[in-house]
Amino acid sequence: MSAVSEPAVSPSVTLRARPRPGLGAVWIGREEEELVMDVLKRKELFRYYGRDPKNPPAMAATLENEFAAMMGTKYALAVTSGTAALEVALGALGIGPGDEVIVPAWSWISCFTAVVRMGALPVLAEIDETFCLAPGEIARLKTSRTKAVMVVHYQGVAADMDAILAEARKAGIRVIEDCAESPGVIYRGRRVGSMGDIGTYSFQYQKTMTSGEGGMVVMNDPVLYERAVRMHDIGQMRVYHSQIVPPQVPSFSGSQFRMTELSAAVALAQLRRLDRVRAHCRSVQDRVRRGMGKLKGIGYRHIPDPEGDSGIEVYLYLETSELAAKFGARLNALNVNCEKTTGTYCHYGREYCVQRQASSPSASPFASFKEWPAKGYRKEDFPRTEGLICRFLAMPIGVLYSEEDGDYMAAMVRRVHGELLG
Ligand SMILES: Cc1ncc(COP(=O)(O)O)c(C=O)c1O
Structure with a gap:
């Protein structure tokens, strides 16, 4: 293990201006304006009907069609957030009391x-150097009550899907892919979200594509599509969706997670730009x-398919937490952004887990645990x-970063490495 030394007095460095982080939101432009104005001019904000009952508005429908086409799934359903998308996915799969779902801690x-x-x-699983679910965890954690695994493609990188899918198949459980942080990411030729049973996305403000708030659910199975539609629209299967999939399952008590035409307009413009955002971030990341x-002494995040990630964040592992803190502080002092940007922490340390509460005590899946x-x-x-x-350490890359910013980041990492580990 390397000793942590104080930064040596080093020759002066010309500081480069700190680039402004940000993804889809930063590139909002004419395309979004035009589509939003189209909705406003028509005064049709609700997706299922407007002034002419025979000719309903089509922004959410167009978004769904283009989204499904890009991700390579048969169906896509627009919803109000990535959280709603997860609840819709779980509801579509019929997951409820008594069931277990494996989730990365x-x-x-x-x-x-x-x-x-x-x-x-939720049954918590270890992550590995991909920062996503570790292969082997499904086999370790599976019980007779396990119904699904939620694979989270963390910050622009697909999980090790071949191993995970094989394990899930062997265990006979369903696979939910949470792609909130990785829309458009590719794993060995396939887009994330299209490999499991159901995929979810978030269009929250900080995401690679955004509509302020919003989300999407994708799948290939018509029954899952119908159940997702019912889950997001208070149990209903309206004419629009019935024309896509003839209803074949009973209604049930769903929630209300319908996307507005305004959100759909912004999301559609962003979707059409998604691969450009990805290409830009990848080119900076490459530099x-x-x-x-x-x-020496620095490890890199393992990327199972280096041709497919979105390049939105570069991760470095140092040998100790003290060294990581020092390295990060020094990079920041040199105007290299390296703050954590996701607000992700381990569930077992967070209040909602420590308190093990649900909205009602009797609804808590933790109620039967004797010790906590x-x-x-x-x-x-x-x-x-x-x-x-x-x-x-995580170094974000955004659409306003130039290749020269990438070169500078690399030079500063090398410099700090020399100061602290040289
Ligand atoms: C992995 C993951 N899942 C789900 C969500 C929830 O998305 P939303 O904020 O749109 O509800 C997020 C949002 O940050 C996320 O990062």
């Missing part, structure tokens, strides 16, 4: 809370990676995850 709040809100038990080269925190919900149960998350 390190993932966004909603991955856990959506499962709890459906009355099912950072090539410029850094291999540096139970095994599987304590920090010490996740040595692998803990061993990674305490010593990483």
